[in-house]
Amino acid sequence: xxxxxxxxxxxxxxxLGTHALWWWNQGWPDSWSDAxxxxxxxxxxxxxxxxxxxxxxxxxxGNWRGxxxxxxxxxxxxxxxPNYTRYDVVGWGTPIRTNxxxxxGRWYGNAPVVLQTLRGEAAEAAIPKIRAxxxxxxxxxxxxxxxxxGPNSNTFVAYxxxxxxxxxxxxxxxxxxxxxxxxxxxxxxxPSGSGFQISYSGxxxxxxxxxxxLEINVLGTVTGVDLRRPAIKxxxxxxxxxxxx
Numbered sequence: 001x002x003x004x005x006x007x008x009x010x011x012x013x014x015x016l017g018t019h020a021l022w023w024w025n026q027g028w029p030d031s032w033s034d035a036x037x038x039x040x041x042x043x044x045x046x047x048x049x050x051x052x053x054x055x056x057x058x059x060x061x062g063n064w065r066g067x068x069x070x071x072x073x074x075x076x077x078x079x080x081x082p083n084y085t086r087y088d089v090v091g092w093g094t095p096i097r098t099n100x101x102x103x104x105g106r107w108y109g110n111a112p113v114v115l116q117t118l119r120g121e122a123a124e125a126a127i128p129k130i131r132a133x134x135x136x137x138x139x140x141x142x143x144x145x146x147x148x149x150g151p152n153s154n155t156f157v158a159y160x161x162x163x164x165x166x167x168x169x170x171x172x173x174x175x176x177x178x179x180x181x182x183x184x185x186x187x188x189x190x191p192s193g194s195g196f197q198i199s200y201s202g203x204x205x206x207x208x209x210x211x212x213x214l215e216i217n218v219l220g221t222v223t224g225v226d227l228r229r230p231a232i233k234x235x236x237x238x239x240x241x242x243x244x245x
Contacts, residue, residue: 008216011223012235019236020067028063028109035062035109042104042114043075043084052079052123054130055103056116056157056170062108065147067236068221069176072115072157074167075103076127087134089156095145096137096156116170116245126164133163149202149220150180161191168192168211169244173222173233179205179215211244 029035043055055075060066073088084103089095104112118126137159139151146152154175161167168191171178180202181188190197195209199217207215213226213233221235231241 008223012218012221015234016067016221016236019234023067023236024064028066032062032108036106037101037108038106039102040104040106040111042112046077046081046083049077050080051120052127053077054116054118054123054126054164054167055114056167057104057112057114058170058172058175059107059112060110062110066108066110068174069154070172070174070238071107071153072170072172072175072178073153074130074157074160076123076130078127079124087130087156087160089137089139089145089151089153091145091147091152094140094142096134096140115172116167118166122166126166129163130160133160148176150177152177152180154178155180155202158191165192165194165211168194169229171212172238173215173224174236174238176220177202179207179217179220179222 057075058070058072061069061071073086075084075086077084086099086103088097088100090097090100137156144151154177158171158178161171171191179199181199183201185200187198190207190209190212192209192211194211197205197207199205203219205217210228213224215222215224215233222233223235224233229242229244231239233239
């Protein structure tokens with residue numbers, strides 16, 4: 001048992017420590033006002049995207065926090081709409097924000113990636129569910145946001161994925177806060193509906209599912225494996241392997 005515990009601690013803290021050293025050497029802007037928030041030009045112009053579409057994007061969070069976590073958000077565009085709509089949760093004021101930044105904008109200077117895309121009929125069916133989830137999000141009052149262990153921006157995207165399970169593959173292991181389901185103990189279906197999850201306030205837990213793979217949560221950091229789209233999941237470094245989508 002001691003060897004098992006030691007091996008697990010190494011599996012958690014060794015990758016986290018090495019990523020911390022790597023991230024520290026990258027440097028970051030001195031302040032939010034100095035950071036680049038411009039578009040990363042990942043998405044086509046809305047006028048060039050006539051069909052309905054849904055995207056989930058994520059970028060590393062600012063300064064030292066980028067060692068641990070990504071910030072996630074959802075973008076929608078109904079068929080024929082002239083503009084995209086971006087939904088985020090942020091840590092100041094009213095948590096839920098609409099079009100607070102460019103739809104594919106950098107976050108604190110960190111370039112985003114597109115994690116999941118739905119188009120056509122799949123997007124058309126998902127958009128009203130996403131809007132309903134945004135409206136029903138239970139942690140939308142001023143003062144309910146907590147960067148760690150949640151509820152935060154990743155808790156918000158995970159909540160949407162519970163309503164639209166096709167988006168569940170976009171929940172990165174570094175989406176710290178995604179496992180916060182409720183204060184206290186939670187046991188139930190995983191966000192994809194393909195397995196189960198147990199969690200205590202997002203601080204510790206276990207998720208097992210065909211989509212999520214095996215994930216062990218320790219203080220919000222995730223260690224695990226994915227067999228469906230082979231990959232390992234390491235604290236700090238995140239997912240290493242095939243894309244989850």
